[in-house]
Amino acid sequence: MSMALSDRPSADAFEAAGHLERMNRDGYTIIEDFLDPATLRAVREGLAPHFGTHRGRNPFEGLTTERVYTLVARGKVFEDITEDPRLLALLDAFLAPGYLLSASHAICIYPGEAQQDMHFDDSFYPMPRPRGAMGVTMICAIDDFTAENGGTAIHPGSHLWGDVKAELAKAGPPISLEMPAGACAVWPGTLVHGAGANRSDAPRRAFTNQYCPPWGRQQENYFLGVPQEMARAMSPRVQALLGYQMNGSIMGQVTGRHPLRALVEGFEPSVAREPRAV
Template sequence: MAMTIQTGTVRELHDYVVTGNARTHRSDAGSQAAVGDAVLAPLAEALERDGYAVLPDLLDGDRVAEIRAQLAPHFRDGGGRNLFEGLKTRRIYGLVEKAPASHALAEHPLVLGLLDRVLEPNYLLSQLQAIDILPGEATQPLHHDDGFYPVPRPRPPLGAATILALGDFTAENGATRVIPGSHLWDGREPSPEEAAAAVPVAMPAGSAVIFLGTLWHGGGGNDSGAPRLALTAQYCAPWCRQQENYSLSVSLQTARACSPHMQRLLGYSIHAPFMGMVDGMHPRRLLEG
């Protein structure tokens, strides 16, 4: 009996070529509500040119108030654990489980539409957290968010992030500072002069800033008399490890209640050919019981 020998590479085999790695569980990447090119194009151009773009009025006042209300019970007295987190800055991690209203930022169609242009399909949510900069906080050290991936620069970004203002951001209360164009730098750090010239992203509550993982930025110092509250969603390439371990921090019950977009972002998805599989199959089968 003659033996059939399969030839070719993995990428030539049908089931592994199809993004999503299954005929039943096709990837829904890019299937969010469409945002017109008239809106997306100038924002994408700003991302490419400057490394960041402001998204005015991304969420309305009711949604901002809902997010703030869900965050409030989880804040504790005191500040962060180190100078980077901020000794007078409060943070809440694990918001996928703790504050479902925060999903509105993580899976916003405008945000996903821009991410579709700068990251590979099936990119992941890396972290979702709240940051409350209290009065008297010093400026945060400048950094770029994908710096912990040991891939030399210059290079394309391995991630991106959004920061949503849950109250007005001003230069006095700790608005995020950015160095426009620094996403294109090689491995060098900002000079003292460049750091001093970092631009505060002032914006009203409900607006957001999106920036590439290669952009040098940092939280501003709070010289006002009130806290500066923000929600941030960070994303990474589909083959990079997420900062938050969602397999432990998000229950199956919560994951099942998430939208298909949030499920994909959490890791209930496949990056071809088979990264993310469970027992050789698509992880979304776990959500089907």
């Protein structure tokens, strides 16, 4: 189920300034009413068939945690959230125009899971810290986040840290991100955090979208992961967020043409038709 156009959230009544102030000062902000009850229900229903089939493959994914990747292509509700105007208003302040969706997945932390290693989400862009954010993360609670069930462990203010290892060694314990189901937290990719340990007797479900600069490599390869017929049916903004856009006049071209041409029905790369050396 997806929202009717008229019910879609708008950025008009959204107080971006307060959120941006908190992101800059504390390294994160919480949008309490991010999902209305109908959208939260649609998210739960959309994810139900995917949960319960596997576990993470290493301690970072979480050996008692389940992840469902490429969420943006798993339902209209996830597409709509990916281009939510309130979220885009915050992204606009941190990332250059033409920013991309880098990762989109659901995370279910089962009881007994240990705390994930502390990390920051744009660490794979190897520019020294302290620095501005190269990415922005949104994590949305599908179940209430509590200190017991794995609410994300975060170090407020750590987005300003230089040497993360040295700072972690002298930092006190992290705080737990506690928020109700349907709320989301947004932070610059420099915030030091990790999924919390789940000491409760119920799973903690969430989903997260990460965004990166227009010149950055995305974590997920959406050209291969999202079938072209699905991408063709997405909104122009979501197509652009997946990478069907140019950055300047060169980056993103497909054999010298705009990448949106690759979404035209029947598209075949020109090299498939043209002479080829032996």
